[in-house]
Amino acid sequence: MDNVQSACHEHIFNTYGRLPVTFVRGEGCTLWDDDGREYLDFLAGIAVCNLGHSHPELARVMFEQANTLVHVSNLFYTLPQIDLAAQLTRLSFADKVFFSNSGAEANEAAIKLARKYSNDRFGPGRFHVITMKDSFHGRTLATLSATAQDKVHKGFEPLVEGFTYVDFNSISAVEAAITDKTCAVMVEPIQGEGGINMPREGYLRELKELCRSRHLLLIFDEVQVGMGRTGTLFAHEQEGVTPDIMTLAKALANGLPIGAMLATGEVAEAFVLGTHGTTFGGTPLVTSVALRTVQLLSEPSFLERVRRVGAYFVEKLKELQARHEVVRDIRGRGLLIGMDLTVPGKDIVDKCLQRGFIINCTHETVLRFVPPLIVGEKEIDRFVKVLDEILKEEAA
Ligand SMILES: *Cc1c(COP(=O)(O)O)cnc(C)c1O
Numbered sequence: 300m301d302n303v304q305s306a307c308h309e310h311i312f313n314t315y316g317r318l319p320v321t322f323v324r325g326e327g328c329t330l331w332d333d334d335g336r337e338y339l340d341f342l343a344g345i346a347v348c349n350l351g352h353s354h355p356e357l358a359r360v361m362f363e364q365a366n367t368l369v370h371v372s373n374l375f376y377t378l379p380q381i382d383l384a385a386q387l388t389r390l391s392f393a394d395k396v397f398f399s400n401s402g403a404e405a406n407e408a409a410i411k412l413a414r415k416y417s418n419d420r421f422g423p424g425r426f427h428v429i430t431m432k433d434s435f436h437g438r439t440l441a442t443l444s445a446t447a448q449d450k451v452h453k454g455f456e457p458l459v460e461g462f463t464y465v466d467f468n469s470i471s472a473v474e475a476a477i478t479d480k481t482c483a484v485m486v487e488p489i490q491g492e493g494g495i496n497m498p499r500e501g502y503l504r505e506l507k508e509l510c511r512s513r514h515l516l517l518i519f520d521e522v523q524v525g526m527g528r529t530g531t532l533f534a535h536e537q538e539g540v541t542p543d544i545m546t547l548a549k550a551l552a553n554g555l556p557i558g559a560m561l562a563t564g565e566v567a568e569a570f571v572l573g574t575h576g577t578t579f580g581g582t583p584l585v586t587s588v589a590l591r592t593v594q595l596l597s598e599p600s601f602l603e604r605v606r607r608v609g610a611y612f613v614e615k616l617k618e619l620q621a622r623h624e625v626v627r628d629i630r631g632r633g634l635l636i637g638m639d640l641t642v643p644g645k646d647i648v649d650k651c652l653q654r655g656f657i658i659n660c661t662h663e664t665v666l667r668f669v670p671p672l673i674v675g676e677k678e679i680d681r682f683v684k685v686l687d688e689i690l691k692e693e694a695a
Pocket residue numbers: 400401402403404406435436437438487491492520521522523524548549
């Protein structure tokens with residue numbers, strides 16, 4: 300362990316299993332460590348830097364806004380926040396936006412809004428939210444309670460009351476879990492941390508139908524899968540269904556901290572004056588960068604390219620699957636791709652890093668590939684060649 304890494308262990312809470320590398324610079328899909336060594340990034344800061352590192356135009360917007368106005372609080376009107384909200388509602392089902400600083404906070408807001416809407420409309424006592432096994436919604440108390448994974452709960456009990464967990468992809472399980480206390484169903488259109496789990500054909504549409512008939516709100520957590528990641532600006536667009544509430548974060552400002560909760564006008568009305576707030580939400584600095592990010596990510600030709608490059612990547616990975624028994628499944632959409640293994644993936648992540656490629660493993664056995672969306676076929680070819688060699692070694 301070098302000096303930087305031991306200083307980190309000495310001074311920072313040991314909540315992360317960090318890989319032994321210190322990054323000092325990035326550009327596009329490339330990162331450099333403190334020895335000047337180059338790495339190809341297939342993680343993008345966990346699906347955050349969708350336009351790549353040190354994007355020149357975003358850097359310019361950031362610099363200009365930093366020299367103009369950074370923060371004044373939500374006690375006043377500021378322009379970039381309004382422009383961003385107008386842009387997001389124009390591009391989505393939603394009428395209103397609430398800005399937060401992270402995905403967990405966006406989901407907190409969504410859970411609060413669902414409870415408040417239900418309380419206003421149907422009276423008290425109707426506050427339960429149904430969520431899916433292997434979901435991930437964040438690390439605050441309410442969002443870790445919404446997250447149906449034991450490892451996230453352990454030691455933090457008692458959980459926040461009112462969450463019921465059912466199997467992902469089962470409508471009958473949701474139906475059986477609905478009681479007179481249920482107010483909403485919350486789901487990731489594609490499960491990210493839970494192992495890149497795809498919705499079966501029709502699942503999200505059926506869920507919407509069920510929610511409508513039982514007067515429940517449908518919440519889509521698009522924190523990971525939104526912002527162009529799957530080849531459309533929002534993942535649910537490819538399912539022919541819209542939610543009542545949607546949350547965004549990760550890639551929304553290409554690396555600056557931001558979250559957003561979007562809702563239909565009718566639902567948004569439940570948050571009246573003084574019911575919710577945050578000091579930093581939607582600062583001019585962050586929202587000006589987010590606005591430019593959204594403009595770039597929502598270009599039809601950009602999204603078309605994500606779909607094309609994503610399909611190319613999957614095709615190459617399927618060739619590996621055919622050659623390596625350890626590869627159980629390849630799944631994903633756009634540039635959100637998982638390689639499910641019959642063994643834990645940690646060793647392969649380490650070996651990739653040693654050879655200058657950054658990937659990550661989620662849910663023990665699923666290698667997760669979420670490169671910047673600007674990645675090219677040449678970079679994919681370089682990576683797949685190395686992964687092929689590593690998988691060969693694993694088999695030997
Ligand atoms: C990352 C993530 C979150 C939490 O976002 P933070 O910004 O880390 O709080 C919530 N939901 C999903 C689907 C995520 O991938």
